[in-house]
Amino acid sequence: MDVHESALELIGRTPLVRLRTPDDGRSAPVYAKLEYLSVGGSIKDRIALGMIEQAERDGLLRPGGTVIEATSGNTGAGLALVAAAKGYRAVLVLPDRTSAEKIATLRAFGAEVEVRPAGLPAEDPEHPLNVAARIAEQTPGAWLAGQYDNPANPGAHYLTTGPEIWRQTDGRITHLVSCIGTGGTISGTGRYLKEASGGTVRVIGADPASSVYSGGDGRPYFVEAAGHFRHPETVEDVWPQSYHQDVVDDVLPVTDRDSLLTVxxxxxxxxxxxxxxxxxxxxxxxxxxAGLGPDDLVVVILPDSGRQYLSKYFDDGWLLRLGFLDGDGSAARVGDALPAAVRAQPLPYVNRRATVGEALALLRARRAGGAEPVLPAGPCPTGGERRPTAPELSGSLALDTLTRAVELGQIAPGDPVGDHLGAPLPQFGAGQPAVAALAELTERGVETAVVLHDGQAVGLIGPQDLHAVLRAAGAAR
Ligand SMILES: Cc1ncc(COP(=O)(O)O)c(C=O)c1O
Known part of the structure; x- marks a missing residue:
């Protein structure tokens, strides 16, 4: 019989499929390793099994025990599935940015899920990693998987992903390309392939452009689960021990727009x-x-399925709202209300650590210049070239409200504004129709909104700006 005795036997052993690439025929062939065909739907099944079985061998996880992890989803699904198949309880802590489909998947496997705010500094006690560590301390029989620093994470790829690729390509692979999250995939697979090839296989990391691995400043980005985000208030940025930089020859930055349009x-x-x-x-x-010849052979790792991102990367509305799509050019768009000169200027923005006095000065200067005295605020550093990204537009400040709070003695001019932020300003993608944005502002009675391009704030607009582009579009017709 051609059968398997449990779901655990269906982890890994994924196929390689040739991709059609823009330079196909002239450049090196690219083969994609389809990790979504593993039984739990992602590459993380491999490390879930590897880490759990190592913990069993080490006596850290015993019958009746509880598996605990902070995970953006796929490792959780892998751990939940292996825990279910082996009879363990699983408790998983996730940031609230995680897609709803991923959270539902974990619950479907019977895992308990704790959701905590995304975007907290590493030192914050509510950061998912700190919450998971706390639960592990307080739960008898608990074992914290700790994929970021667990040697069994790269170890699982050294033992499975690497040998599979070597065998499947008959030793002809010359280049491996992989994302870096914990670093387990690239480190374990890359190390095996380098050893097997006598050091000739080149290992290349693919990284969201603002992630720190490729030299970015760590600002938020929109591709889930890859790269390394660094909150501006994180004091010490610690990289995972699962990431072995000595294995990696180069790390290429890829913009969110490029990643999303590619999927x-x-x-x-x-x-x-x-x-x-x-x-x-x-x-x-x-x-x-594109830089290689037909005798080379590139293998790229595709970690998971698009099904769990249908409401994000595959939803035109989501992409349009964040400014990743250019929209319908035959009608007036929100971005048309922002002249190039305004886009080129730094966005007026208040860092939440600024004092009330500093914020009041900015708001008064805005009113004196004839603009609405309202500003977006949040954790993004100010003063440089860096533009806030959508998740960093977490609050707002209005001159009237702040002045009143000072007069009532609720807040002193030397206090940081962070505890007194109002609701975030509405956000519109530059490609959204101007008419819809105007209707929303009118309905909400709001005078200032943020315009996003590629997920970053590029300017502020009000109803009068939208009226102006709509009038101009009407006149042109
Ligand atoms: C979808 C997806 N892509 C890439 C990665 C990065 O892989 P690794 O953690 O092995 O570096 C992960 C890890 O969570 C992932 O879930």
């Missing part, structure tokens, strides 16, 4: 429905292949 292309043109980090990896692999 959409993979689905529509090649029938491969994969997640955002696969878009990052394929965009980098295409760049690598």
């Amino acid at each position: 959409r292309r993979l689905a529509r043109e090649q029938g491969l429905l994969v997640g955002g980090s696969a878009g990052t990896a394929v965009a980098a692999a295409e760049r690598v292949a």
